[in-house]
Amino acid sequence: MILGPIKFMALLAGASDRVSENACPETLPVGGQAVIEGVIMKGPSHWGMAVRRPDGEIWKDRWPCAGWDKKGIWKNPVFRGMATMAEMLREGFRALSRSAQIALGEEEELTSFDIAMSVLVAVVAVVGLFVALPLWIGDLFGGWFGLGHLGKNVVEGVARGLVFVTYVGCIGLWKDIREVLMYHGAEHKTINAFEAGSPMTVKRIGRYSRIHPRCGTSFLMVVVVMSILVFSLVGGGGILWRVGSRVVLLPLVIGLSYEIIRSSAKWGSLGKSIMAPALSLQYLTTRIPTYRQLEVALSALESALDVSFLPDRPGRDLYRETRR
Template sequence: MSKPFHYGGQAVIEGVMMRGANAAVTAVRRPNGELAINAETLPTLYRGWPRRTPFLRGVIVLIESLALGVKSILFSANAALGEEEEELSGLTIALMLTLSLGLAVALFFVTPLVLTRLLLPLVKSTLTFNLVEGIIRLAIFVVYLKVMSLMPDIRRVFAYHGAEHKTVNAFEAGAPMEVAAIRKYNKAHVRCGTSFLLVVLVIAIFVFAFVGLPSIAVLVVSRIVLVPVIAALGYEFVHFGADHATNRVVKALMAPGLMLQSLTTREPDDSQIEVAVAALNKAIEADRAEVVA
Protein backbone atom coordinates (compact mmCIF):
# COMPACT_ATOMS: atom_id res chain seq x y z
CA MET A 1 0.00 0.00 0.00
CA SER A 2 1.46 3.36 -1.03
CA LYS A 3 1.96 6.09 1.55
CA PRO A 4 -0.41 9.07 1.48
CA PHE A 5 0.96 12.14 -0.25
CA HIS A 6 2.31 14.83 2.07
CA TYR A 7 0.98 18.24 1.09
CA GLY A 8 3.05 21.29 1.87
CA GLY A 9 3.91 24.67 0.52
CA GLN A 10 5.33 28.13 0.96
CA ALA A 11 4.08 31.51 2.07
CA VAL A 12 4.14 34.21 -0.60
CA ILE A 13 3.12 37.88 -0.78
CA GLU A 14 -0.46 38.03 0.56
CA GLY A 15 -0.91 34.34 -0.11
CA VAL A 16 0.10 30.71 0.04
CA MET A 17 1.44 28.22 -2.46
CA MET A 18 0.45 24.59 -1.88
CA ARG A 19 2.30 21.76 -3.61
CA GLY A 20 0.20 18.74 -4.50
CA ALA A 21 1.21 15.48 -6.14
CA ASN A 22 0.53 16.84 -9.62
CA ALA A 23 0.20 20.60 -9.36
CA ALA A 24 1.40 23.64 -7.45
CA VAL A 25 -1.41 26.04 -6.56
CA THR A 26 -0.88 29.64 -5.46
CA ALA A 27 -3.77 31.53 -3.85
CA VAL A 28 -3.40 35.27 -3.25
CA ARG A 29 -5.66 37.88 -1.66
CA ARG A 30 -6.18 40.76 -4.11
CA PRO A 31 -6.53 44.38 -2.88
CA ASN A 32 -10.32 44.15 -3.42
CA GLY A 33 -10.54 41.10 -1.15
CA GLU A 34 -11.07 38.55 -3.92
CA LEU A 35 -8.81 35.52 -4.37
CA ALA A 36 -6.50 35.08 -7.33
CA ILE A 37 -5.63 31.42 -7.87
CA ASN A 38 -3.01 29.99 -10.19
CA ALA A 39 -2.62 26.24 -10.69
CA GLU A 40 0.44 24.95 -12.52
CA THR A 41 0.97 21.32 -13.50
CA LEU A 42 4.28 20.03 -12.18
CA PRO A 43 6.88 18.81 -14.68
CA THR A 44 7.82 15.13 -14.65
CA LEU A 45 11.11 15.84 -12.86
CA TYR A 46 9.19 17.02 -9.78
CA ARG A 47 6.87 14.02 -9.58
CA GLY A 48 8.64 11.12 -11.30
CA TRP A 49 11.10 8.54 -9.98
CA PRO A 50 13.86 11.10 -9.15
CA ARG A 51 11.48 12.72 -6.63
CA ARG A 52 11.02 9.34 -4.93
CA THR A 53 14.66 8.19 -4.92
CA PRO A 54 16.41 8.58 -1.54
CA PHE A 55 19.18 11.21 -1.50
CA LEU A 56 18.53 12.22 -5.11
CA ARG A 57 15.12 13.54 -4.06
CA GLY A 58 16.76 15.99 -1.66
CA VAL A 59 18.52 17.71 -4.56
CA ILE A 60 15.32 17.66 -6.64
CA VAL A 61 13.36 19.19 -3.76
CA LEU A 62 15.95 21.97 -3.42
CA ILE A 63 15.66 22.84 -7.13
CA GLU A 64 11.88 22.47 -7.05
CA SER A 65 11.47 24.71 -3.99
CA LEU A 66 13.52 27.47 -5.58
CA ALA A 67 11.79 27.20 -8.97
CA LEU A 68 8.25 27.04 -7.63
CA GLY A 69 9.10 29.70 -5.07
CA VAL A 70 10.24 32.19 -7.70
CA LYS A 71 7.17 31.60 -9.87
CA SER A 72 4.67 31.76 -7.01
CA ILE A 73 6.23 34.88 -5.50
CA LEU A 74 6.14 36.69 -8.86
CA PHE A 75 2.50 35.68 -9.34
CA SER A 76 1.61 36.78 -5.81
CA ALA A 77 3.39 40.13 -6.20
CA ASN A 78 1.40 40.93 -9.33
CA ALA A 79 -1.89 39.70 -7.86
CA ALA A 80 -1.40 41.54 -4.56
CA LEU A 81 -0.79 44.77 -6.49
CA GLY A 82 -3.73 44.11 -8.80
CA GLU A 83 -1.54 43.89 -11.87
CA GLU A 84 -1.51 41.44 -14.75
CA GLU A 85 1.08 38.69 -14.60
CA GLU A 86 3.85 38.74 -17.17
CA GLU A 87 5.03 35.43 -18.58
CA LEU A 88 8.70 34.82 -17.82
CA SER A 89 11.04 32.97 -20.14
CA GLY A 90 12.88 29.85 -19.03
CA LEU A 91 16.16 31.76 -19.22
CA THR A 92 14.87 34.52 -16.92
CA ILE A 93 13.69 32.00 -14.34
CA ALA A 94 17.00 30.12 -14.56
CA LEU A 95 18.93 33.35 -13.99
CA MET A 96 16.77 34.25 -10.99
CA LEU A 97 17.24 30.78 -9.51
CA THR A 98 21.00 30.95 -10.01
CA LEU A 99 21.14 34.38 -8.38
CA SER A 100 18.99 33.28 -5.42
CA LEU A 101 21.03 30.14 -4.81
CA GLY A 102 24.29 32.02 -5.29
CA LEU A 103 23.37 34.66 -2.71
CA ALA A 104 22.28 31.99 -0.22
CA VAL A 105 25.53 30.03 -0.64
CA ALA A 106 27.58 33.23 -0.35
CA LEU A 107 25.82 34.35 2.84
CA PHE A 108 25.47 31.05 4.70
CA PHE A 109 28.47 29.07 3.47
CA VAL A 110 31.22 31.27 2.06
CA THR A 111 30.88 34.18 4.51
CA PRO A 112 31.22 31.99 7.65
CA LEU A 113 34.27 30.33 6.09
CA VAL A 114 35.98 33.66 5.38
CA LEU A 115 35.16 35.03 8.84
CA THR A 116 36.50 31.89 10.52
CA ARG A 117 39.67 32.08 8.48
CA LEU A 118 40.16 35.69 9.54
CA LEU A 119 39.48 34.91 13.20
CA LEU A 120 41.55 31.75 13.34
CA PRO A 121 44.35 32.08 10.77
CA LEU A 122 46.70 29.81 12.66
CA VAL A 123 44.27 27.03 13.63
CA LYS A 124 45.53 23.60 12.60
CA SER A 125 42.70 21.56 14.10
CA THR A 126 40.02 20.66 11.57
CA LEU A 127 37.54 20.01 14.39
CA THR A 128 38.03 23.44 15.97
CA PHE A 129 37.88 25.23 12.62
CA ASN A 130 34.65 23.51 11.58
CA LEU A 131 32.98 24.03 14.95
CA VAL A 132 33.73 27.76 14.92
CA GLU A 133 32.64 28.03 11.29
CA GLY A 134 29.45 26.13 12.10
CA ILE A 135 28.64 28.37 15.06
CA ILE A 136 29.17 31.49 12.93
CA ARG A 137 27.00 30.00 10.18
CA LEU A 138 24.15 29.26 12.61
CA ALA A 139 24.48 32.72 14.17
CA ILE A 140 24.22 34.41 10.76
CA PHE A 141 21.14 32.31 9.97
CA VAL A 142 19.34 33.13 13.23
CA VAL A 143 20.20 36.84 13.04
CA TYR A 144 19.02 36.91 9.42
CA LEU A 145 15.66 35.39 10.40
CA LYS A 146 15.32 37.72 13.37
CA VAL A 147 15.98 40.82 11.25
CA MET A 148 13.51 39.60 8.63
CA SER A 149 10.85 39.02 11.29
CA LEU A 150 11.06 42.69 12.32
CA MET A 151 9.94 43.95 8.90
CA PRO A 152 6.14 44.61 8.72
CA ASP A 153 5.72 43.22 5.18
CA ILE A 154 7.70 40.09 6.04
CA ARG A 155 5.67 39.64 9.23
CA ARG A 156 2.57 39.35 7.06
CA VAL A 157 4.31 36.74 4.92
CA PHE A 158 5.21 34.87 8.11
CA ALA A 159 1.54 35.00 9.16
CA TYR A 160 0.63 33.32 5.87
CA HIS A 161 3.38 30.82 6.67
CA GLY A 162 1.57 30.09 9.92
CA ALA A 163 -1.71 29.73 8.01
CA GLU A 164 -0.09 27.23 5.65
CA HIS A 165 1.18 25.13 8.56
CA LYS A 166 -2.11 25.22 10.46
CA THR A 167 -4.04 24.18 7.36
CA VAL A 168 -1.71 21.27 6.56
CA ASN A 169 -1.68 20.15 10.21
CA ALA A 170 -5.48 20.21 10.27
CA PHE A 171 -5.72 18.32 6.98
CA GLU A 172 -3.31 15.63 8.16
CA ALA A 173 -5.33 15.28 11.37
CA GLY A 174 -8.49 14.71 9.35
CA ALA A 175 -10.13 17.96 10.47
CA PRO A 176 -12.64 19.74 8.21
CA MET A 177 -11.16 22.43 6.01
CA GLU A 178 -12.99 25.20 7.85
CA VAL A 179 -11.41 28.23 9.51
CA ALA A 180 -12.93 27.54 12.93
CA ALA A 181 -11.57 23.99 12.94
CA ILE A 182 -8.15 24.93 11.56
CA ARG A 183 -7.50 27.86 13.89
CA LYS A 184 -6.67 25.64 16.90
CA TYR A 185 -3.86 23.74 15.16
CA ASN A 186 -0.15 24.41 15.63
CA LYS A 187 1.58 26.97 13.40
CA ALA A 188 4.76 24.85 13.42
CA HIS A 189 5.26 21.79 11.21
CA VAL A 190 7.93 19.09 11.18
CA ARG A 191 8.42 19.30 7.40
CA CYS A 192 8.89 23.08 7.37
CA GLY A 193 11.66 24.54 5.24
CA THR A 194 12.98 26.41 8.28
CA SER A 195 13.67 23.09 10.01
CA PHE A 196 15.24 21.77 6.81
CA LEU A 197 17.61 24.75 6.58
CA LEU A 198 18.64 24.38 10.21
CA VAL A 199 19.38 20.68 9.67
CA VAL A 200 21.40 21.54 6.55
CA LEU A 201 23.53 24.03 8.46
CA VAL A 202 24.24 21.51 11.23
CA ILE A 203 25.02 18.65 8.83
CA ALA A 204 27.40 20.97 6.98
CA ILE A 205 29.67 21.01 10.05
CA PHE A 206 30.23 17.26 9.79
CA VAL A 207 30.45 17.11 5.99
CA PHE A 208 33.00 19.92 5.78
CA ALA A 209 35.12 18.19 8.43
CA PHE A 210 36.09 15.62 5.78
CA VAL A 211 37.54 18.37 3.59
CA GLY A 212 40.22 19.21 6.13
CA LEU A 213 42.12 22.51 6.00
CA PRO A 214 43.52 22.94 2.48
CA SER A 215 43.99 26.34 0.81
CA ILE A 216 41.27 28.97 1.10
CA ALA A 217 40.43 28.52 -2.59
CA VAL A 218 39.78 24.79 -2.13
CA LEU A 219 37.73 25.48 0.98
CA VAL A 220 35.52 27.98 -0.86
CA VAL A 221 34.98 25.57 -3.77
CA SER A 222 34.14 22.76 -1.33
CA ARG A 223 31.47 24.91 0.33
CA ILE A 224 29.83 25.41 -3.05
CA VAL A 225 30.06 21.96 -4.65
CA LEU A 226 29.04 20.10 -1.48
CA VAL A 227 25.74 22.00 -1.10
CA PRO A 228 23.76 19.34 -3.07
CA VAL A 229 25.26 16.57 -0.91
CA ILE A 230 24.36 18.40 2.29
CA ALA A 231 20.86 19.18 0.99
CA ALA A 232 20.34 15.50 0.17
CA LEU A 233 21.39 14.41 3.66
CA GLY A 234 19.30 17.15 5.26
CA TYR A 235 16.18 16.18 3.35
CA GLU A 236 16.52 12.53 4.35
CA PHE A 237 16.86 13.55 8.01
CA VAL A 238 13.73 15.72 7.89
CA HIS A 239 11.86 13.06 5.89
CA PHE A 240 12.75 10.42 8.48
CA GLY A 241 11.84 12.77 11.31
CA ALA A 242 8.41 13.49 9.81
CA ASP A 243 7.71 9.76 9.42
CA HIS A 244 8.74 9.04 13.03
CA ALA A 245 7.55 12.23 14.71
CA THR A 246 6.10 10.36 17.70
CA ASN A 247 9.44 8.79 18.64
CA ARG A 248 10.96 10.50 21.71
CA VAL A 249 14.49 10.61 20.32
CA VAL A 250 13.28 11.95 16.98
CA LYS A 251 11.13 14.52 18.77
CA ALA A 252 14.18 15.77 20.66
CA LEU A 253 16.23 16.02 17.47
CA MET A 254 13.47 17.88 15.62
CA ALA A 255 12.69 20.23 18.53
CA PRO A 256 15.26 22.95 17.62
CA GLY A 257 13.79 23.28 14.13
CA LEU A 258 10.26 23.57 15.51
CA MET A 259 11.44 26.19 18.01
CA LEU A 260 13.16 28.18 15.26
CA GLN A 261 9.84 28.37 13.42
CA SER A 262 8.74 30.86 16.08
CA LEU A 263 10.78 33.36 14.03
CA THR A 264 9.37 32.42 10.62
CA THR A 265 5.70 31.92 11.50
CA ARG A 266 3.07 34.13 13.12
CA GLU A 267 -0.51 33.56 14.17
CA PRO A 268 -2.66 34.15 11.07
CA ASP A 269 -6.04 35.84 10.98
CA ASP A 270 -9.11 34.13 9.56
CA SER A 271 -8.75 35.68 6.11
CA GLN A 272 -5.20 34.34 5.82
CA ILE A 273 -6.34 30.85 6.79
CA GLU A 274 -9.03 31.10 4.11
CA VAL A 275 -6.33 31.72 1.50
CA ALA A 276 -4.34 28.67 2.65
CA VAL A 277 -7.49 26.52 2.55
CA ALA A 278 -8.28 27.70 -0.98
CA ALA A 279 -4.79 26.76 -2.17
CA LEU A 280 -4.88 23.34 -0.51
CA ASN A 281 -8.38 22.52 -1.74
CA LYS A 282 -7.39 23.41 -5.30
CA ALA A 283 -4.24 21.25 -5.05
CA ILE A 284 -6.31 18.31 -3.78
CA GLU A 285 -8.84 18.89 -6.55
CA ALA A 286 -6.06 18.83 -9.16
CA ASP A 287 -4.75 15.54 -7.77
CA ARG A 288 -8.19 13.92 -7.82
CA ALA A 289 -8.77 15.08 -11.38
CA GLU A 290 -5.46 13.50 -12.40
CA VAL A 291 -6.43 10.21 -10.74
CA VAL A 292 -9.84 10.19 -12.43
CA ALA A 293 -8.26 11.01 -15.80
Protein backbone atom coordinates in the same frame (compact mmCIF):
# COMPACT_ATOMS: atom_id res chain seq x y z
CA MET B 1 11.80 43.22 -14.42
CA ILE B 2 14.16 41.65 -11.88
CA LEU B 3 12.63 40.51 -8.60
CA GLY B 4 12.40 43.47 -6.25
CA PRO B 5 13.54 43.39 -2.62
CA ILE B 6 10.10 42.42 -1.31
CA LYS B 7 9.79 39.46 -3.67
CA PHE B 8 13.33 38.20 -3.15
CA MET B 9 13.18 38.42 0.64
CA ALA B 10 9.71 36.90 0.62
CA LEU B 11 11.06 33.86 -1.22
CA LEU B 12 13.66 33.30 1.50
CA ALA B 13 11.26 34.07 4.35
CA GLY B 14 8.17 32.23 3.23
CA ALA B 15 9.46 29.27 1.28
CA SER B 16 10.23 27.21 4.27
CA ASP B 17 8.31 24.07 3.29
CA ARG B 18 10.39 23.43 0.20
CA VAL B 19 11.26 19.90 1.27
CA SER B 20 8.16 18.86 3.15
CA GLU B 21 5.77 17.53 0.57
CA ASN B 22 7.19 14.03 0.24
CA ALA B 23 8.45 13.61 3.78
CA CYS B 24 5.78 11.17 4.97
CA PRO B 25 5.03 8.54 2.33
CA GLU B 26 2.55 6.80 4.61
CA THR B 27 0.29 9.88 4.57
CA LEU B 28 -1.09 11.99 1.79
CA PRO B 29 1.80 14.23 0.73
CA VAL B 30 1.12 17.95 1.10
CA GLY B 31 3.58 20.83 1.21
CA GLY B 32 3.41 24.55 0.78
CA GLN B 33 4.95 27.97 0.63
CA ALA B 34 3.90 31.51 1.48
CA VAL B 35 3.93 34.12 -1.27
CA ILE B 36 2.88 37.77 -1.42
CA GLU B 37 -0.67 37.99 0.00
CA GLY B 38 -1.14 34.30 -0.59
CA VAL B 39 -0.06 30.67 -0.40
CA ILE B 40 0.86 27.91 -2.83
CA MET B 41 0.25 24.27 -1.91
CA LYS B 42 1.58 21.11 -3.51
CA GLY B 43 -0.54 17.99 -3.59
CA PRO B 44 0.28 14.55 -5.01
CA SER B 45 -0.10 15.68 -8.63
CA HIS B 46 -0.92 19.40 -8.75
CA TRP B 47 0.04 22.78 -7.38
CA GLY B 48 -2.63 25.10 -6.06
CA MET B 49 -2.29 28.82 -5.50
CA ALA B 50 -4.54 31.38 -3.83
CA VAL B 51 -3.90 35.13 -3.51
CA ARG B 52 -5.98 37.86 -1.86
CA ARG B 53 -6.71 40.53 -4.47
CA PRO B 54 -6.90 44.26 -3.60
CA ASP B 55 -10.70 44.09 -3.89
CA GLY B 56 -10.80 41.41 -1.18
CA GLU B 57 -11.65 38.49 -3.46
CA ILE B 58 -9.49 35.35 -3.56
CA TRP B 59 -7.84 34.60 -6.89
CA LYS B 60 -7.02 30.90 -7.45
CA ASP B 61 -5.01 28.85 -9.93
CA ARG B 62 -4.03 25.20 -10.36
CA TRP B 63 -1.36 23.53 -12.49
CA PRO B 64 0.25 20.05 -12.72
CA CYS B 65 3.49 19.13 -11.00
CA ALA B 66 6.46 18.64 -13.28
CA GLY B 67 6.92 15.01 -12.28
CA TRP B 68 10.56 14.78 -13.32
CA ASP B 69 11.61 14.65 -9.68
CA LYS B 70 9.95 11.23 -9.33
CA LYS B 71 11.69 9.63 -12.33
CA GLY B 72 15.06 8.02 -12.91
CA ILE B 73 17.82 8.82 -10.48
CA TRP B 74 15.79 11.61 -8.87
CA LYS B 75 13.44 9.19 -7.10
CA ASN B 76 16.29 7.63 -5.13
CA PRO B 77 17.39 8.63 -1.61
CA VAL B 78 19.53 11.78 -1.39
CA PHE B 79 18.82 12.67 -5.04
CA ARG B 80 15.11 13.13 -4.32
CA GLY B 81 15.97 15.86 -1.82
CA MET B 82 17.98 17.72 -4.44
CA ALA B 83 15.13 17.40 -6.95
CA THR B 84 12.51 18.56 -4.46
CA MET B 85 14.55 21.63 -3.54
CA ALA B 86 15.07 22.50 -7.21
CA GLU B 87 11.37 22.25 -8.00
CA MET B 88 10.30 24.28 -4.97
CA LEU B 89 12.76 27.05 -5.85
CA ARG B 90 11.62 27.17 -9.45
CA GLU B 91 7.93 27.17 -8.62
CA GLY B 92 8.55 29.58 -5.76
CA PHE B 93 10.05 32.23 -8.03
CA ARG B 94 7.23 31.90 -10.54
CA ALA B 95 4.54 31.95 -7.84
CA LEU B 96 6.05 35.05 -6.22
CA SER B 97 6.00 36.87 -9.54
CA ARG B 98 2.38 35.91 -10.17
CA SER B 99 1.30 36.78 -6.62
CA ALA B 100 2.87 40.22 -6.99
CA GLN B 101 0.89 40.78 -10.17
CA ILE B 102 -2.35 39.82 -8.44
CA ALA B 103 -1.81 41.39 -5.01
CA LEU B 104 0.30 44.44 -5.87
CA GLY B 105 -0.98 45.21 -9.34
CA GLU B 106 2.33 44.65 -11.13
CA GLU B 107 1.77 44.05 -14.83
CA GLU B 108 5.06 42.67 -16.13
CA GLU B 109 5.55 38.93 -16.49
CA LEU B 110 8.67 37.34 -15.03
CA THR B 111 10.66 36.10 -18.02
CA SER B 112 13.17 33.26 -18.08
CA PHE B 113 15.96 35.85 -18.11
CA ASP B 114 14.49 37.55 -15.05
CA ILE B 115 14.31 34.22 -13.23
CA ALA B 116 17.90 33.39 -14.20
CA MET B 117 19.14 36.76 -12.95
CA SER B 118 17.14 36.44 -9.74
CA VAL B 119 18.57 32.98 -9.12
CA LEU B 120 22.06 34.39 -9.76
CA VAL B 121 21.46 37.14 -7.20
CA ALA B 122 20.17 34.55 -4.74
CA VAL B 123 23.19 32.29 -5.28
CA VAL B 124 25.62 35.18 -4.76
CA ALA B 125 23.77 36.22 -1.59
CA VAL B 126 23.69 32.65 -0.25
CA VAL B 127 27.38 32.04 -1.03
CA GLY B 128 28.38 35.34 0.55
CA LEU B 129 26.24 35.12 3.70
CA PHE B 130 26.09 31.39 4.37
CA VAL B 131 29.35 30.09 2.88
CA ALA B 132 32.07 32.74 2.68
CA LEU B 133 31.21 34.68 5.85
CA PRO B 134 31.02 31.60 8.16
CA LEU B 135 34.20 30.24 6.56
CA TRP B 136 36.00 33.50 7.33
CA ILE B 137 34.71 33.46 10.91
CA GLY B 138 35.90 29.85 11.32
CA ASP B 139 39.38 30.78 10.10
CA LEU B 140 39.44 33.87 12.32
CA PHE B 141 38.51 32.01 15.51
CA GLY B 142 40.68 29.07 14.50
CA GLY B 143 43.68 31.36 14.29
CA TRP B 144 42.91 33.03 17.61
CA PHE B 145 42.49 29.80 19.56
CA GLY B 146 44.77 27.50 17.59
CA LEU B 147 41.97 25.19 16.47
CA GLY B 148 42.50 22.26 14.16
CA HIS B 149 40.57 21.50 10.97
CA LEU B 150 37.60 19.93 12.75
CA GLY B 151 37.44 22.74 15.29
CA LYS B 152 37.36 25.35 12.54
CA ASN B 153 34.52 23.46 10.84
CA VAL B 154 32.50 23.40 14.05
CA VAL B 155 32.97 27.16 14.50
CA GLU B 156 32.05 27.65 10.84
CA GLY B 157 28.87 25.61 11.27
CA VAL B 158 27.85 27.46 14.42
CA ALA B 159 28.52 30.77 12.67
CA ARG B 160 26.40 29.66 9.72
CA GLY B 161 23.52 28.88 12.06
CA LEU B 162 23.85 32.22 13.86
CA VAL B 163 23.96 34.11 10.56
CA PHE B 164 20.79 32.36 9.47
CA VAL B 165 18.94 33.08 12.72
CA THR B 166 20.06 36.71 12.66
CA TYR B 167 19.01 37.07 9.04
CA VAL B 168 15.55 35.63 9.67
CA GLY B 169 15.10 37.74 12.78
CA CYS B 170 16.07 40.95 10.96
CA ILE B 171 13.88 40.50 7.88
CA GLY B 172 10.97 39.62 10.17
CA LEU B 173 11.04 43.24 11.36
CA TRP B 174 10.02 44.44 7.89
CA LYS B 175 6.24 44.94 7.65
CA ASP B 176 5.91 43.37 4.19
CA ILE B 177 7.85 40.32 5.29
CA ARG B 178 5.74 39.99 8.46
CA GLU B 179 2.72 39.62 6.20
CA VAL B 180 4.46 36.77 4.37
CA LEU B 181 5.32 35.14 7.71
CA MET B 182 1.65 35.33 8.72
CA TYR B 183 0.69 33.54 5.50
CA HIS B 184 3.42 31.03 6.33
CA GLY B 185 1.69 30.44 9.67
CA ALA B 186 -1.64 30.07 7.87
CA GLU B 187 -0.12 27.48 5.55
CA HIS B 188 1.22 25.46 8.51
CA LYS B 189 -2.06 25.57 10.40
CA THR B 190 -3.95 24.42 7.30
CA ILE B 191 -1.60 21.51 6.63
CA ASN B 192 -1.63 20.49 10.31
CA ALA B 193 -5.44 20.46 10.32
CA PHE B 194 -5.59 18.46 7.11
CA GLU B 195 -3.04 15.88 8.26
CA ALA B 196 -4.84 15.53 11.60
CA GLY B 197 -8.07 14.61 9.80
CA SER B 198 -9.92 17.72 10.95
CA PRO B 199 -12.96 19.21 9.22
CA MET B 200 -11.52 21.99 7.10
CA THR B 201 -13.17 25.15 8.34
CA VAL B 202 -11.32 28.37 9.10
CA LYS B 203 -12.40 28.23 12.74
CA ARG B 204 -11.13 24.66 13.19
CA ILE B 205 -7.91 25.33 11.28
CA GLY B 206 -7.18 28.30 13.51
CA ARG B 207 -6.92 26.00 16.54
CA TYR B 208 -3.94 24.13 15.14
CA SER B 209 -0.29 24.96 15.67
CA ARG B 210 1.64 27.24 13.36
CA ILE B 211 4.63 24.94 13.91
CA HIS B 212 5.06 22.01 11.52
CA PRO B 213 7.64 19.21 11.95
CA ARG B 214 8.59 19.13 8.25
CA CYS B 215 9.03 22.86 7.81
CA GLY B 216 12.01 23.91 5.73
CA THR B 217 13.19 26.17 8.54
CA SER B 218 13.97 23.03 10.49
CA PHE B 219 15.49 21.59 7.34
CA LEU B 220 17.91 24.51 7.07
CA MET B 221 19.16 23.95 10.61
CA VAL B 222 19.72 20.27 9.82
CA VAL B 223 21.70 21.49 6.79
CA VAL B 224 23.91 23.50 9.15
CA VAL B 225 24.72 20.44 11.25
CA MET B 226 25.17 18.17 8.24
CA SER B 227 27.48 20.72 6.60
CA ILE B 228 29.88 20.43 9.55
CA LEU B 229 30.18 16.68 8.96
CA VAL B 230 30.40 16.76 5.17
CA PHE B 231 32.71 19.76 4.86
CA SER B 232 35.07 18.25 7.44
CA LEU B 233 35.81 15.47 4.93
CA VAL B 234 37.09 17.94 2.34
CA GLY B 235 40.20 18.91 4.25
CA GLY B 236 42.08 22.19 4.22
CA GLY B 237 43.36 24.28 1.36
CA GLY B 238 43.11 27.80 0.03
CA ILE B 239 40.07 30.00 0.44
CA LEU B 240 38.92 29.51 -3.16
CA TRP B 241 39.16 25.73 -2.85
CA ARG B 242 37.21 25.67 0.38
CA VAL B 243 34.48 28.04 -0.82
CA GLY B 244 34.23 26.17 -4.12
CA SER B 245 34.10 22.76 -2.45
CA ARG B 246 31.28 23.91 -0.19
CA VAL B 247 29.26 25.20 -3.12
CA VAL B 248 29.82 21.95 -5.04
CA LEU B 249 28.97 19.77 -2.04
CA LEU B 250 25.90 21.79 -1.04
CA PRO B 251 23.50 19.59 -3.11
CA LEU B 252 24.86 16.54 -1.27
CA VAL B 253 24.32 18.25 2.09
CA ILE B 254 20.77 19.14 1.02
CA GLY B 255 20.05 15.58 -0.08
CA LEU B 256 21.34 14.05 3.16
CA SER B 257 19.48 16.62 5.27
CA TYR B 258 16.27 15.84 3.40
CA GLU B 259 16.59 12.17 4.29
CA ILE B 260 17.04 13.03 7.98
CA ILE B 261 13.92 15.21 7.96
CA ARG B 262 12.01 12.52 6.09
CA SER B 263 13.08 9.78 8.50
CA SER B 264 12.59 11.78 11.70
CA ALA B 265 8.80 11.61 11.22
CA LYS B 266 9.05 7.82 11.66
CA TRP B 267 11.20 7.92 14.79
CA GLY B 268 8.41 8.90 17.18
CA SER B 269 9.52 10.64 20.37
CA LEU B 270 13.19 10.27 19.39
CA GLY B 271 12.58 12.14 16.15
CA LYS B 272 10.68 14.86 18.00
CA SER B 273 13.52 15.27 20.48
CA ILE B 274 16.12 15.52 17.74
CA MET B 275 14.09 18.09 15.81
CA ALA B 276 12.95 20.15 18.82
CA PRO B 277 15.74 22.78 18.64
CA ALA B 278 15.15 23.28 14.92
CA LEU B 279 11.38 23.46 15.37
CA SER B 280 11.77 26.36 17.80
CA LEU B 281 13.10 28.50 14.95
CA GLN B 282 9.67 28.46 13.35
CA TYR B 283 8.59 31.01 15.93
CA LEU B 284 10.80 33.39 13.91
CA THR B 285 9.64 32.31 10.46
CA THR B 286 5.90 32.19 11.18
CA ARG B 287 3.38 34.58 12.70
CA ILE B 288 -0.17 33.97 13.94
CA PRO B 289 -2.41 34.49 10.89
CA THR B 290 -5.75 36.26 10.61
CA TYR B 291 -8.92 34.45 9.57
CA ARG B 292 -8.69 36.11 6.15
CA GLN B 293 -5.22 34.63 5.67
CA LEU B 294 -6.45 31.21 6.78
CA GLU B 295 -9.16 31.48 4.12
CA VAL B 296 -6.50 32.01 1.48
CA ALA B 297 -4.42 29.03 2.66
CA LEU B 298 -7.52 26.82 2.69
CA SER B 299 -8.38 27.92 -0.86
CA ALA B 300 -4.86 27.06 -2.00
CA LEU B 301 -5.13 23.55 -0.56
CA GLU B 302 -8.53 23.04 -2.19
CA SER B 303 -7.02 24.08 -5.53
CA ALA B 304 -4.04 21.75 -5.13
CA LEU B 305 -6.26 18.76 -4.27
CA ASP B 306 -9.13 19.76 -6.60
CA VAL B 307 -11.74 19.32 -3.87
CA SER B 308 -14.23 21.52 -2.01
CA PHE B 309 -14.05 20.73 1.68
CA LEU B 310 -17.26 20.23 3.65
CA PRO B 311 -17.55 21.75 7.14
CA ASP B 312 -18.68 18.48 8.75
CA ARG B 313 -16.23 16.07 7.07
CA PRO B 314 -12.52 15.42 7.74
CA GLY B 315 -10.69 16.98 4.82
CA ARG B 316 -8.30 14.11 4.20
CA ASP B 317 -11.05 11.49 4.18
CA LEU B 318 -13.19 13.57 1.82
CA TYR B 319 -10.29 13.96 -0.60
CA ARG B 320 -9.61 10.23 -0.66
CA GLU B 321 -13.25 9.42 -1.25
CA THR B 322 -13.40 11.76 -4.26
CA ARG B 323 -10.42 9.93 -5.80
CA ARG B 324 -11.84 6.42 -5.54
